[in-house]
Amino acid sequence: METNANTTTTDPDLLNTPAARAAFGATRAGIKIYGALTAAALLAVIAVASTGHLVNPFMWIRAILxxxxxxxxxxxxxxxSRGSRRAFERLRGISAVFPVAIVGVDLIPGVCPWWYAAVQALCVLPVIRIAFTMRGAPLRAAFPKTR
Structure with a gap:
């Protein structure tokens, strides 16, 4: 039997608890902060490039992506937050792997200057918070494991 990937796959009552709503609120706030920080990092790359300093293609691509x-x-x-288990699991996985990947690549010598690595590390701090929120008790209760 075929199912739609966007259907609700958890009990709506579990999503409407104050703790689950607060966890999703914190997640959305973290995403907004992440978006603002990465936009600021893009502006910093533009500013550095416009002053004639060297900005390599890696920095441009990452600053845009x-x-x-x-x-x-x-x-x-x-x-x-609407009940999609698939979206929950993807967000949970991405938020755990993403900060490690960003910081790990920045630590490769010669890839980017120290200031850019520091800015990128600052940008992923909200994503680390999201990773912890996704693994918290309220969302684990809202999306119980099924087998």
């Missing part, structure tokens, strides 16, 4: 990821995270959070 990371704010776009905020849109993806927001869409996943909205779907998860």
């Amino acid at each position: 990371l704010p776009l990821i905020a849109v993806l995270l927001h869409r996943l959070a909205v779907s998860a």
